[in-house]
Amino acid sequence: MTLLRSPRLADGTARGIPDATVARLPVYLRALNALAERGVLSCASGELAEQAGVNPAKLRKDLSYLGSYGTRGVGYDVEYLRYQIAREMGQTQDWDVVIVGVGNLGSALSAYQGFSTRGIRVAALVDADPQRVGTTISGIVVSPVDQLQAVVTERRISIGVIATPGEAAQQVADQLVSAGITSILNFAPAIVQVPEGVDVRKVDLSIELQILAYHEQRKTSTTSRAVKEVGA
Amino acid sequence: MTLLRSPRLADGTARGIPDATVARLPVYLRALNALAERGVLSCASGELAEQAGVNPAKLRKDLSYLGSYGTRGVGYDVEYLRYQIAREMGQTQDWDVVIVGVGNLGSALSAYQGFSTRGIRVAALVDADPQRVGTTISGIVVSPVDQLQAVVTERRISIGVIATPGEAAQQVADQLVSAGITSILNFAPAIVQVPEGVDVRKVDLSIELQILAYHEQRKTSTTSRAVKEVGA
DNA sequence: CCTTGTGAAGTTGTTCACAGCG
DNA sequence: CGCTGTGAACAACTTCACAAGG
Numbered sequence: 001m002t003l004l005r006s007p008r009l010a011d012g013t014a015r016g017i018p019d020a021t022v023a024r025l026p027v028y029l030r031a032l033n034a035l036a037e038r039g040v041l042s043c044a045s046g047e048l049a050e051q052a053g054v055n056p057a058k059l060r061k062d063l064s065y066l067g068s069y070g071t072r073g074v075g076y077d078v079e080y081l082r083y084q085i086a087r088e089m090g091q092t093q094d095w096d097v098v099i100v101g102v103g104n105l106g107s108a109l110s111a112y113q114g115f116s117t118r119g120i121r122v123a124a125l126v127d128a129d130p131q132r133v134g135t136t137i138s139g140i141v142v143s144p145v146d147q148l149q150a151v152v153t154e155r156r157i158s159i160g161v162i163a164t165p166g167e168a169a170q171q172v173a174d175q176l177v178s179a180g181i182t183s184i185l186n187f188a189p190a191i192v193q194v195p196e197g198v199d200v201r202k203v204d205l206s207i208e209l210q211i212l213a214y215h216e217q218r219k220t221s222t223t224s225r226a227v228k229e230v231g232a
Numbered sequence: 233m234t235l236l237r238s239p240r241l242a243d244g245t246a247r248g249i250p251d252a253t254v255a256r257l258p259v260y261l262r263a264l265n266a267l268a269e270r271g272v273l274s275c276a277s278g279e280l281a282e283q284a285g286v287n288p289a290k291l292r293k294d295l296s297y298l299g300s301y302g303t304r305g306v307g308y309d310v311e312y313l314r315y316q317i318a319r320e321m322g323q324t325q326d327w328d329v330v331i332v333g334v335g336n337l338g339s340a341l342s343a344y345q346g347f348s349t350r351g352i353r354v355a356a357l358v359d360a361d362p363q364r365v366g367t368t369i370s371g372i373v374v375s376p377v378d379q380l381q382a383v384v385t386e387r388r389i390s391i392g393v394i395a396t397p398g399e400a401a402q403q404v405a406d407q408l409v410s411a412g413i414t415s416i417l418n419f420a421p422a423i424v425q426v427p428e429g430v431d432v433r434k435v436d437l438s439i440e441l442q443i444l445a446y447h448e449q450r451k452t453s454t455t456s457r458a459v460k461e462v463g464a
Numbered sequence: 465c466c467t468t469g470t471g472a473a474g475t476t477g478t479t480c481a482c483a484g485c486g
Numbered sequence: 487c488g489c490t491g492t493g494a495a496c497a498a499c500t501t502c503a504c505a506a507g508g
Contacts, residue, residue, distance in 0.1 A: 018499075019498090019499095020499060020500090021499095022446055023439070023443055025446075026439040026443070027423070027436075027439065030421065030422075044467065044468090045468070046467090051423070052423060053425075055501070057500080057501055057502070058500065060467090060468065060469060060470085061469080061470075061499095061500080061501090063468090063469090064468090064469055064470070068468080070469080071467085071468075071507095072467055072468045072507050073465070073466045073467050074466080074467070074468085075466095075467065076468090088446075089449075090445050090446055090448070090449030091445070095441070097441060103340075104339065104340035104344070105340045105344070107336065107340070108335075108340040109437065112337070114421050114438045115438055118438040118442055119442070119445065120438060120441045120442070158448050158452075159445065159448060161441075182451060183444040183447060183448045184444075185440050185441060185444060189346050190262075191259070191263075191283070191285040197451075199447050199448075201440050201443065203437070203440055205341065205344060205346065205435070206258065206344075206346045206347055206352060207255070207258040208435055209329065209347070209350070209352045209391065209393075209417060210321055210323070210352070211254055211255055211258070211433065212391050212415040212416075212431060213322050213323070213327040213351065213352070214320075214321050214322050215254075215415060215431050216390050216391060216415045216431075217321075219414060219429075220390075250476075251477095252476080252477055252478090253477090276489065277489075278489090287478075289478080289479055290477090290478065290479075292489090292490065292491060292492085293477095293478080293479090293491080293492075295490090300491070302489080302491080303485095303489085303490075304484070304485045304486050304488080304490045304491080305485075305487075305488045305490075306486075306490085307488095307489065308490090
């Protein structure tokens with residue numbers, strides 16, 4: 001079970017990048033895109049780190065897992081680094097996702113502008129409600145749940161998004177898995193169990209607010225105490 | 233700067249609960265609510281841990297930061313533990329939040345059913361677009377941005393949600409802070425800078441999918457390798 | 465010089481394993 | 487006996503501080 005971490009494989013390719021680093025690479029990518037848009041060609045770790053909201057040393061260590069893409073005494077070439085991170089993140093291709101559940105949240109996700117520039121494409125929408133099936137949302141016709149397998153196979157979708165009520169989440173997860181999905185983003189307020197080999201990430205809107213409320217409570221009750229940044 | 237951790241203050245009250253634990257307490261709360269609804273009166277750490285999707289030892293350690301609320305040889309009283317966690321999380325009161333930006337995502341958040349049962353109440357909606365100001369969404373009239381200060385003060389709101397495009401995020405954050413908000417949940421794809429004492433949490437939809445895409449890419453490229461749960 | 469890349473130290477989080485207690 | 491609560495070992499992550507090198 002103690003799967004040891006290999007920072008680098010024998011073939012020299014950077015592998016086994018720490019989870020915490022993987023979670024930050026898209027942030028760096030976004031910061032680099034912002035710099036590129038402003039016409040900046042090169043930047044030092046300090047500038048990029050500030051844009052990304054992290055410590056410069058952390059940024060450099062993160063980048064070191066990918067390779068040595070900087071120039072000592074100078075910094076990083078914006079376009080080159082942008083490409084290297086994008087490649088590492090698999091953004092040289094587009095990733096098709098299927099959203100299950102087109103209520104308020106599912107509809108908002110379908111319309112979300114930010115996906116397309118990050119290599120994410122909403123390729124299909126699915127809902128259990130016959131009233132919603134057949135309607136068009138953000139230019140996509142909503143399919144019935146029993147078409148999930150067909151849609152996933154046909155469009156080679158490997159990522160599924162659960163945007164249903166909590167009660168339906170586990171069943172939807174099971175259906176996604178049996179349709180061949182191996183990565184799930186779960187917005188439903190429920191823990192879903194999946195077989196080995198399937199990745200699940202969870203975004204829970206209530207929990208984020210509850211965490212803020214906890215810190216808020218402590219701020220007002222203990223008036224004399226230093227406050228530090230809330231862990232992300 | 234080296235703010236040392238005090239698990240417990242002199243007064244005996246549990247304090248300085250680790251961030252990782254605070255982030256999981258709402259999950260335990262949800263699991264306990266589910267058990268209570270099923271009429272379960274008592275449970276062992278193993279059952280609760282399974283419901284919550286964590287290791288039993290981790291659950292017990294998390295609970296130990298709050299106090300000793302279990303009974304050895306038996307387990308935990310569902311209702312009692314539920315109350316203790318809720319109290320620690322500040323859920324004995326309701327927390328009013330203001331959502332800035334009522335586009336697709338902001339509207340979906342306003343309509344989100346899951347908040348009310350978790351002590352979160354959407355108390356006000358604000359938007360910069362004159363077209364949206366004055367309209368009613370989920371029973372709340374949208375206020376103009378220049379009313380933010382008044383709304384926050386009047387309703388004693390301490391938590392703000394940014395659901396605007398990325399370009400507007402920093403400005404909105406500044407406005408929230410000057411209106412007296414000290415906790416921000418940021419859905420915009422941008423890093424916002426805030427003064428000391430203000431907490432910011434970030435939820436980035438694209439980044440979550442990009443992280444899944446990264447793992448997905450690695451699954452398909454290296455066909456012979458064990459896959460482990462993606463870090464939340 | 466100046467900034468990267470990185471060992472080493474420090475901090476936080478997780479898991480084990482068992483003493484303690486109902 | 488069984489399950490909690492927790493010290494101690496372990497693992498992951500962050501930060502420091504400085505050698506390396508353009």
